Amino acid sequence: MMMGGGGGGGGGGEKGSGLRKIRMQIATELVVAVVFNLVMCVPGEVVGGVVRQHSFYVRPPAASASRSFAVDKLPQQQKKSSSSGTDPDQMHVSLAGPGQMKVTWVTASEVPASVQYGKTSGQFTKIASGVTKQYSYIFYESDLIHHVILGPLEPSTIYFYRCGGFGPEYNFTTPPPAGPNVPIKFAVVGDLGQTDWTASTLEHIATLDYDVLLFAGDLSYADFYQPRWDTFGQLVSPYANYRPWMVTEGNHEIEHIPFLTESFRSYNTRWEMPYNESGSSSNLYYSFEVAAAHILMLGSYTDFDTNSPQFKWLQADLEKVDRSKTPWLIAVLHAPWYNSNSAHQGEGNKMMAAMESTLYAAKVDIMFAGHVHAYERAQRAYLMKPDPCGIMYITIGDGGNREGLATTWLDPQPVWSVLRESSFGHGELDIVNATHAYWSWHRNDDAEPVMADSLWITSLSTAESRCVSSNLKAVIQSHSTH
Known part of the structure; x- marks a missing residue:
């Protein structure tokens, strides 16, 4: 494993920690680059139950990635307003069965895997609990990933919710009800x-x-x-x-x-x-x-x-x-x-x-x-x-x-x-x-x-x-x- 260099005086531990993170990131990028090239070059169709479908297509050069997007053009309620370790990050919602929705979010610090919700802004009349997961990948360790299922919910309804008891209020709209002629x-x-x-x-x-x-x-x-x-x-x-x-x-x-x-x-x-x-x-x-x-x-x-x-x-x-x-x-x-x-x-x-x-x-x-x-x-x-x-x-x-x-x-x-x-x-x-x-x-x-x-x-x-x-x-x- 890597060893941090000696630090002199106050704050040396923080500097050493930052240096270790940089070294770990560089090491991860190097390993990923090697693995990516090896994996992409290995022929075959089924490896460990995974179907790998290859062709002779050569991809064009990659375009430069952008990590920014037009936040200012989004409705205010959709903006991320805090970077606190307990506030929700990387949020998404998905369907989880009839009359149910799953809320997924990430935090850097431990928070309850729970969501407060209700049909009126600021009035959370219900609470649901779920699970927290985390994974490691080479030198990377994810933050805490929370999954909570809410329900039963009414169709075509706006629900206001708050994740883990921290951060701002958000809202989602449930889909229309079941029915053969429902748009x-x-x-x-x-x-x-x-x-x-x-x-x-x-x-x-x-x-x-x-x-x-x-x-x-x-x-x-x-x-x-x-x-x-x-x-x-x-x-x-x-x-x-x-x-x-x-x-x-x-x-x-x-x-x-x-x-x-x-x-x-x-x-x-x-x-x-x-x-x-x-x-x-x-x-x-x-x-x-x-x-x-x-x-x-x-x-x-x-x-x-x-x-x-x-x-x-x-x-x-x-x-x-x-x-x-x-x-x-x-x-x-x-x-x-x-x-x-x-x-x-x-x-x-x-x-x-x-x-x-x-x-x-x-x-x-x-x-x-x-x-x-x-x-x-x-x-x-x-x-x-x-x-x-x-x-x-x-x-x-x-x-x-x-x-x-x-x-x-x-x-x-x-x-x-x-x-x-x-x-x-x-x-x-x-x-x-x-x-x-x-x-x-x-x-x-x-x-x-x-x-x-x-x-x-x-x-x-x-x-x-x-x-x-x-x-x-x-x-x-x-x-x-x-």
Whole structure:
């Protein structure tokens, strides 16, 4: 281990401590650099249960990261007002089951894992308790990460809350109630990172009156260097502490170091989703229901073959879906199955081969993916061919990130591909009722978000789709016999 140099006179201990921190940071950066290059160069597909999907795509040079964002443009209630070790930092809220929300925050000092809350500002009539977690990663040790579930909560209601008994008051709005004709609006992003492009995307999303954000993986781009998880948490906190963010993992969340750290250690500790509530045994895949939608959050980087725990969970989850109650069935994952960009070609093929027929039989309406740093919308398709009863595939890995855009497209454009563009942006899915939803993609290269793609979508669960209902149980049984 490192030894601190001798310090003379008063304050030497403080200086020595600071010097040790600097040395530790330098050592960590060196180890991370070596590990990152080693891990990224090792071929293979499944390592320790983690699916590593490689291609011959060479990423462009990284853009410079920005750790600042336009705080002054945010509503006052969303600003972080204190840097005290007991005050909440890196806050986000997420759905945690019917009528429940989870509040997650970080503190440098010990505080109770509890949240006071109520429907009137300054009047906290209820209190909920949860758990505190912490993790180590090489030389890094995280601050204290608190998770508390609140509920039962009323739908479409503003709740005011205070974390751990310290710091300012915040508020969040619960999503609409359950119901087949209940409108709901989703913001959709992927591959955010923490750059000026990220800040632009977040500022544009902040102007939306959305209910839930769907995140298709690749969050912080920490890439083994753990302090980037902290700066990412601080970057998104003003946006994620008042609307629920629902995430799935990307390849940048793996952070596996053989013999030293298991995969997804940071991601699983910081971004704990409601997997237990959906019957899943892993935070890497789960489902949830909100308003008129059943959402499948799938894992591209854990086992997904027909004998895997994820596939068996998916079978059981789909059998419980009642389209008379949740007519919209949506899937979110990281590595796209339909992709006409030269970046990451074929990396979703094996997962598609394992799962597409099951999702097709279940009449999934839309699948959102990230990974490719561009926007692409496909028409409804199945087995790489246009199919009016197939899934509408949308790649939205254009949130920001430091690696830049994927600008090279296959020529000719596949028949299933409708629109593709190498620009940063975000998506909005506005479910109007049981039959119709409005999708729009907003380019954020300009000072103001510009709608660059939009269309009305009809749910496959309705008679208007003219799709013959498939026998899902028969498809599941056919997989089980192989």
